[in-house]
Amino acid sequence: MRDSIVRSYIRSNMPRMQWTDDRHYLFVQVVEILGGEELAKPKKILNLMGANNITLSQVKSHLQMYRNKKKEKAKQEMRMMWQMYHRQSQQYVQIYENLIRDVVQIEERFFPEMVNPMVVSCKSLYQSCRVGLNENRGHDVVVAEDGANGEEDMSLELTLGLKY
Known part of the structure; x- marks a missing residue:
């Protein structure tokens, strides 16, 4: 068996950069200009943002998180739409069942000789x-x-x- 050499993680001495609301808003605008989160490339985003204090790896990381959040939001919206659709279909069935029950009751009451056993x-x-x-x-x-x-x-x- 080989001894695999794994590079250990060395944390940078630089403090972690915080994406401010203004910086994130600029990021989102640039991503939209470039055609959306799937088409935008980190180097192009960095160039269009024109920020000197941001590195390419920071843009890559932020773009990855942005893509993941967009995908999760889309999944959640689809789930909510499906649940709403399912609830509506159940409501339609209940309305129809109530309507049939009411019609049968009216027929039994006013036309007892015409009641058909097949409902x-x-x-x-x-x-x-x-x-x-x-x-x-x-x-x-x-x-x-x-x-x-x-x-x-x-x-x-x-x-x-x-x-x-």
């Missing part, structure tokens, strides 16, 4: 709008196997029970 299942309707739809020759809705594509594609027409 539309809201849960099956919800599942069909979740997994994607196929239409057969009679234009009836056919539910694909649950989890067919791993995504939830909500159709407002189906949620409200409208046929297009």
Whole structure:
């Protein structure tokens, strides 16, 4: 087995630079001028900032942190949008279930002789709008196997029970 030589970390005697709000604002402006955090290169950022007291390694480090924060923020926004979408779809199903229940109660009360024992299942309707739809020759809705594509594609027409 070889003895690997690992260079030890030697801390600089210089105090660590703090990115002030003004300096960071200038950094962000320069990054945007250069086409965004993915296209901007540290040397170009340093040249356009024109700051004498900043090193290339400091710009590299700050750019890396800036990219990571932007990516994390984008992930968080996507997560929030998905949660909102999911909550709305659940609300649509609840509205539809309440509507069906109310209609059935009205029919039972005013038209007891016309009550049909077959009531539309809201849960099956919800599942069909979740997994994607196929239409057969009679234009009836056919539910694909649950989890067919791993995504939830909500159709407002189906949620409200409208046929297009």
